[in-house]
Amino acid sequence: MKHLLSTRDLSRDEAIxxxxxxxxxxxxxxxxxxxxxxxxxxxxxxxxxxDSTRTxxxxxxxxxxxxxxxxxxxxxxxxxxxGESLKDTTQTLAAMGVDAVVIRHGASGAPQVxxxxxxxxxxxxxxxxxxxxxxxxxxxxxxxxxxxLHGAGSRGKGLDGVSVTIVGDILHSRVARSNVWLLRxxxxxxxxxxxxxxxxxxxxxxxxxxxxxxxxxxASTAPDVVMMLRxxxxxxxxxxxxxxxxxxxxxxxTAERFLSLPAQTMVMHxxxxxxxxxxxxxxxxxxxxxxxxxxxxxxxxRMAALYMVLTGERExxxx
Amino acid sequence: xxxxxLLVQGATLxxxxxxxILIEGxxxxxxxxxxxxAGAHTIDARGLIALPGLVDLHTHLREPGFxxxxxxxxxxxxxxxxxxxxxxxxxxxQPVADTAGVVEQVLRLGDEAGYATVRPIGAVTQxxxxxxxxxxxxxxxxxxxxxxxxxxxxxxxxxxxxxxALEYVKTFGGVIAQHAQEPRLTxxxxxxxxxxxxxxxxxxxxxxxxxxxIARDVLLAEHVGSRLHIxxxxxxxxxxxxxxxxxRGINVTAEVTPHHLLLTDERAESYDxxxxxxxxxxxxxxxxxxxxxxxDGTIDIVATDHAPHPVESKECEWGAAAxxxxxxxxxxxxxxxTMVDTGLLGWSDVARVLSETPARIGGLSSHGxxxxxxxxxxxxxxxxxxxxxxxxxxxxxxxxxxPYFGIDLSGQVVATIHQGYLTAENRxxxxxxxxxxxxxxxxxx
Numbered sequence: 001m002k003h004l005l006s007t008r009d010l011s012r013d014e015a016i017x018x019x020x021x022x023x024x025x026x027x028x029x030x031x032x033x034x035x036x037x038x039x040x041x042x043x044x045x046x047x048x049x050x051d052s053t054r055t056x057x058x059x060x061x062x063x064x065x066x067x068x069x070x071x072x073x074x075x076x077x078x079x080x081x082x083g084e085s086l087k088d089t090t091q092t093l094a095a096m097g098v099d100a101v102v103i104r105h106g107a108s109g110a111p112q113v114x115x116x117x118x119x120x121x122x123x124x125x126x127x128x129x130x131x132x133x134x135x136x137x138x139x140x141x142x143x144x145x146x147x148x149l150h151g152a153g154s155r156g157k158g159l160d161g162v163s164v165t166i167v168g169d170i171l172h173s174r175v176a177r178s179n180v181w182l183l184r185x186x187x188x189x190x191x192x193x194x195x196x197x198x199x200x201x202x203x204x205x206x207x208x209x210x211x212x213x214x215x216x217x218x219a220s221t222a223p224d225v226v227m228m229l230r231x232x233x234x235x236x237x238x239x240x241x242x243x244x245x246x247x248x249x250x251x252x253x254t255a256e257r258f259l260s261l262p263a264q265t266m267v268m269h270x271x272x273x274x275x276x277x278x279x280x281x282x283x284x285x286x287x288x289x290x291x292x293x294x295x296x297x298x299x300x301x302r303m304a305a306l307y308m309v310l311t312g313e314r315e316x317x318x319x
Numbered sequence: 320x321x322x323x324x325l326l327v328q329g330a331t332l333x334x335x336x337x338x339x340i341l342i343e344g345x346x347x348x349x350x351x352x353x354x355x356x357a358g359a360h361t362i363d364a365r366g367l368i369a370l371p372g373l374v375d376l377h378t379h380l381r382e383p384g385f386x387x388x389x390x391x392x393x394x395x396x397x398x399x400x401x402x403x404x405x406x407x408x409x410x411x412x413q414p415v416a417d418t419a420g421v422v423e424q425v426l427r428l429g430d431e432a433g434y435a436t437v438r439p440i441g442a443v444t445q446x447x448x449x450x451x452x453x454x455x456x457x458x459x460x461x462x463x464x465x466x467x468x469x470x471x472x473x474x475x476x477x478x479x480x481x482x483x484a485l486e487y488v489k490t491f492g493g494v495i496a497q498h499a500q501e502p503r504l505t506x507x508x509x510x511x512x513x514x515x516x517x518x519x520x521x522x523x524x525x526x527x528x529x530x531x532x533i534a535r536d537v538l539l540a541e542h543v544g545s546r547l548h549i550x551x552x553x554x555x556x557x558x559x560x561x562x563x564x565x566x567r568g569i570n571v572t573a574e575v576t577p578h579h580l581l582l583t584d585e586r587a588e589s590y591d592x593x594x595x596x597x598x599x600x601x602x603x604x605x606x607x608x609x610x611x612x613x614x615d616g617t618i619d620i621v622a623t624d625h626a627p628h629p630v631e632s633k634e635c636e637w638g639a640a641a642x643x644x645x646x647x648x649x650x651x652x653x654x655x656x657t658m659v660d661t662g663l664l665g666w667s668d669v670a671r672v673l674s675e676t677p678a679r680i681g682g683l684s685s686h687g688x689x690x691x692x693x694x695x696x697x698x699x700x701x702x703x704x705x706x707x708x709x710x711x712x713x714x715x716x717x718x719x720x721x722p723y724f725g726i727d728l729s730g731q732v733v734a735t736i737h738q739g740y741l742t743a744e745n746r747x748x749x750x751x752x753x754x755x756x757x758x759x760x761x762x763x764x
Contacts, residue, residue, distance in 0.1 A: 008518075086636055107638035108509075108520040109590030116589075117634075130638065132520030177520060200517030201525070 001308050003115045003124045006133045007182035012158060015185055017314060019143050020155050022297070022304035024316040028065065029300055036303075039068035039310055042099040047073045047089070048127070049105040054271060055127050055137075058295070059102050062302035068310075071098070086110060087119055094120035100310050101125070108132035108174075123309035125302075131172045137270055138178035140301040142186055144290050145225055147297070148266055160187030163221050167193045167214060167251055168229030168278055169240075171200055175270045176229060180206055193217045194251060197240045214251050218261060226261065227268040228253050228279045248277050258283035266290050324356050325736065330364035330700060332690055333667035340369060342696040345739035345761055349692055362744070364700050367733055370670045372404025372697030374677040374686050375647065376467070376496070376574060377550060377622035380406070380437070382428060383421070384413025389627035389717045391425060392751065395434035397625065397647040397716040399742035399749075402699035402732040405436035405678070405686045406625075406647070410447065411472045417442035417453035419461035426463040432751070433758025434742045438683060441465040443484050443495060447473050452484060459491040466682035469496035471550055472597075474532060476502050481536060485545035494572075494680060496548040497536055499557070500598065504528035509638060511584040511599040519587060521637060524599045526554040533557050537564035537571050548680055549573040551624050553598040555608035562617045572680050574622040575609050577646055577653035582606075582722060592633045592640030593722050596626070613672060614663040620677045623650045627718030645716045649709060649723050651701060655730035659703070698736040705731035715748055 001014060010018075028036055044063045046056055056072065063070045075089055086105075093101065100123045103111045108130030115124040128134040145162060146154045164183055170176045170192050183190050190208040192199065203210055211217040218226070231247060241247045248254065253267065258280060261267075267279075267289045275281050284291060307316065325342040332338055332350075339354035340347060375398065381389035389397075391408070398406050408425050410416035416425060422439035429437025441458035445451045447470045458465040468488060475481045475497060484495050505528045510516050512523025533549055537560065540547035552558065552573050561573045578596060583603050586594040594600060612618040626643025633640050646653075654673065658664040664672070670689075678687025688694040707713070709723040735743040740757040742749055 085631060085634075086639075087631075087634055105636065107636035109638075110636040112590050113636050130520050131522075174520060177518070201512055201523065202514040202517040205514040205517070 004135055004305050004309060005111050005115060005124065005126045007135045007138050007178045007185070008133070010182065010185060012185050015139070015142070015182060016156060016158060018139060018304050018308060019146060021307060021316055022139070022143050022300045023155055025303035025307070026297070026300040029296070034065050035067060036065065037067050038307055039063070039066040042310055043069045043071060043097065044100045044102060044306065045071040045073055045093055045098045047075065047093070047101055047103045049075045049103070049110070050128070052104055052128065055104060058298045059127060059302050061299045062306055065299070066303055066306055068306070086114065087117065090114055090117065090119040094122070098122055100306065102127050104128045106130055125305055125309060128174055130174065132174055133178045134174040135178050136298070136302050136305055137175050138182040139305070140294055140298040141179055141227065141268060141270070142182055143297045143301050144268065144294050145266065148290065158186040159183060162188040162225065163191070163223045164188050164225040164227060165191045165193060165217060165221060165223040166227045166229065167253070169198045169231050169235065170194050170203070170229070171198045172232065173229050179227065180208055191217055191221060191223065195241055214257065218257065222262050223265060225266045225268060226253065230270065230272065231274060231278045244277055252277060253279045253283045255280045255282040258286070263288070268294060271295070324359040325739070325741070326354060326356050326359040326361045327364045327369065327698070327700065328361060330367055330369035332369055333670045340690065340698070342736065342739050345695055347690065347692055347694050347696050350690060362700070362734060366704065367700040367702055368666050369690060370402070370666065370699050370701060371674040371687055371690060372699055372735065372737060373402045373651065373673045374405045374681070374683060375403050375623050375625070375650070376407045376620060376677040376681055377471070378406040378408055378625045378647065379411065379627065379643070380408040380425070381627055382412065383424065387629050391428035391437060392432040393715065393717040394625070394627070394647070395429060395432050395437060396748055396751070397645065397714065399434040399735045399737065400715040400732065401647040401649065402651050402701065402735050403435055403647060404697040404699070404735060404737040405438065405683055407438045407440050407467055407681055409471045410440050410442040410469060415442050415446050416440065417445050419454065419457040419463070422458050422463035422465055423461050430758065430762060431755060433754040435737055436683070436686065438681060439463045439465055440467045440469050440496065443468045443470045443475050444480060449473060449475055449477055449480060452480070452487065455487055455493065456490060459493060466491070466493050467496050467548070468493055469498065469550065471496065471498045474498050474500040474502060476532070478535060478539065482539050482543060485540055485547065486543045489545050492682065494546045494548050496550050497532065498550050499529045499532035499536070501528040501532050510587045510595070511601045513584060513602060515584045515587055519590070521587065526556050526601070529554055529598055530556040530560055533560045537561070537569050540571055541567065541569045545570070547571045551576045551579065551598055551622070552609065552618060553579050553601050553605060555605045558608050558612040558617055562612070565617065572619040573617070574620045575613055575618045576624045577621060577650045578644060578722060579609055580606060580613070580657040581653050586722070587637070590637045592635065592637050593644060593720055595637060595640050595642055596644050597642035610657060610661070610663055613658065620672050620680065621650065621654055622677065623647050627716050628720050629718060633720045644720050644722050645714065645718055648714050648716065649721060649728065651732060652709070652728035652730045653723070655703060656728050660729055696736055696739040699732055700734040701730055702733050703730050705729065707731060
């Protein structure tokens with residue numbers, strides 16, 4: 001694996017392998033000394049054109065636990081009109097001898113452009129691009145599901161037959177896109193629930209079922225996983241939905257809806273949460289919630305991704 | 320000194336007849352077989368198709384204001400290499416072509432360069448802002464004799480302004496060329512709204528944003544009894560609306576670009592911004608509908624929407640990139656590849672859609688005539704058997720944002736004749752100074 005740009009181009013074998021390496025990394029993270037020498041002498045840059053403290057510190061923790069040297073580059077302007085171009089920024093980093101680039105960008109496709117530009121000959125990891133993909137988020141979500149379902153016996157397994165319902169702003173969500181492709185590759189059944197205004201007009205071409213009615217969707221599938229997406233409050237201004245109360249009533253995981261779920265249904269959220277809007281505190285703080293596990297697993301999965309693209313190895317060596 | 324006599328030998332005319340064409344001064348003197356003229360510059364045109372010089376109703380020459388992208392000189396050089404002898408220059412320059420002064424400047428630059436007749440298009444509204452009418456009458460009565468008005472790049476979206484503009488240009492037989500794009504339905508739009516945009520996470524430009532404006536405008540044109548031209552039709556639904564309007568007798572014409580006849584939105588999968596264009600590349604169903612509509616006459620003409628941009632406007636992330644692609648040099652080859660090689664159009668149809676009808680729509684009486692004695696010598700010679708993988712060496716434009724690099728195209732322009740002199744020969748441009756001297760001779764009569 002040269003780059004990690006999207007979950008869509010991950011094969012099942014590659015995805016499971018990455019999740020298995022993440023299991024090794026999780027074992028490291030449970031040790032007292034949470035550090036491997038794997039990337040000693042390698043320089044990784046976290047190139048963030050968009051603010052995201054959570055994702056950035058997760059990558060930074062992963063890089064440091066693999067003994068990489070870390071550079072954080074918070075670039076504000078993203079277009080030629082606003083300041084330095086992506087090309088110039090990238091070539092600057094290449095000239096400094098960076099070994100890998102972790103990029104977060106507001107423009108869909110920016111990591112792919114960077115990876116295929118010839119401006120830099122380093123592996124590229126997509127840390128979220130526009131409304132396109134957020135592959136490490138989907139991988140950590142899959143890792144979390146697999147661990148909850150299979151515990152210590154997770155290695156080598158996919159998510160065959162697991163029923164996942166993703167609720168919220170699918171249209172603008174890179175998390176949803178990466179999850180749809182990866183969950184499908186791993187054998188899960190995916191259902192999307194949202195307002196028609198917040199679904200892509202061509203969603204019928206996706207390998208999912210679609211519902212507008214959350215109560216009906218939860219009742220008819222009794223899903224193994226309910227994944228709530230963050231709703232941006234400014235969407236109200238663009239007439240995607242009338243107001244918070246109506247959104248919450250129709251598509252929020254209210255306490256009442258949460259209590260109607262089977263006791264083993266996982267409740268996931270990529271964070272940061274709008275409590276009381278898309279998710280109730282009762283659901284978010286319940287034992288069924290995986291929110292904090294997702295954060296912890298994010299570090300393990302990002303360690304695995306960095307390890308794979310930088311060492312090219314398929315297993316962790318314990319030297 | 321007058322232009323030397325030119326003798327084109329053995330060319331195949333659009334109707335399939337083989338003939339020699341004798342050009343003296345700025346005119347075609349004789350068309351027939353076995354023609355000879357002592358001292359004439361002879362062009363061996365055996366195996367080549369002779370078409371009336373191509374007329375592009377939709378070109379962005381960028382001058383004044385954006386000379387880093389294109390100038391009138393380089394843009395008309397691109398035109399000559401592509402077989403065009405006239406281009407209509409869009410108004411979105413800096414300053415905007417919304418006054419007689421700017422359109423006369425563009426006209427003069429074109430006359431001096433000498434590669435093609437440049438006809439400025441005037442803005443419909445001041446500054447292309449869609450609020451107040453530009454001085455349409457002053458532009459129409461200027462030396463540039465503007466007849467086509469367009470806010471291209473922006474839609475005249477206010478229905479009242481559009482109605483008034485349609486009415487007003489009746490004064491001097493003008494036409495409004497509408498860039499049909501409902502602005503509220505296309506906020507931040509990046510590419511065709513559909514399966515590909517959903518997957519790529521790029522904001523969608525839905526077909527209905529084009530179709531709804533066209534539907535409104537054909538009804539307005541009918542109501543006020545005026546003449547409407549629709550720029551760069553891109554969807555199957557737009558074709559249906561135009562077909563309906565024409566059947567109803569509404570005075571509307573429509574154009575399609577070469578890129579919408581060949582490329583689809585799947586090209587965006589690379590996030591290569593050379594494929595970012597407005598209106599966007601659509602689905603293959605749309606491409607097929609556009610080809611069919613051009614073949615059956617629903618779409619009247621092909622126009623390039625040649626839109627040069629400097630390298631930094633394309634070598635970046637998709638969202639930050641400029642819309643548009645260059646197209647003058649590749650247009651005829653794309654039309655041959657998509658329409659002639661597929662049997663949808665013959666060469667006389669090509670002459671109609673790329674020369675005769677665009678000249679009529681634009682009110683350009685000197686161009687777009689059947690090849691015959693007495694007409695101004697505006698000609699292009701095409702080698703229909705040429706096959707090439709299109710590359711940067713095929714461009715003359717100052718900008719290189721072509722979507723066709725690496726794509727196999729058939730047909731190539733061998734020579735272009737404008738006002739009786741060569742602007743391109745042996746598949747290459749004639750030198751700018753030589754062309755300028757010839758142009759000056761013509762200007763001085």
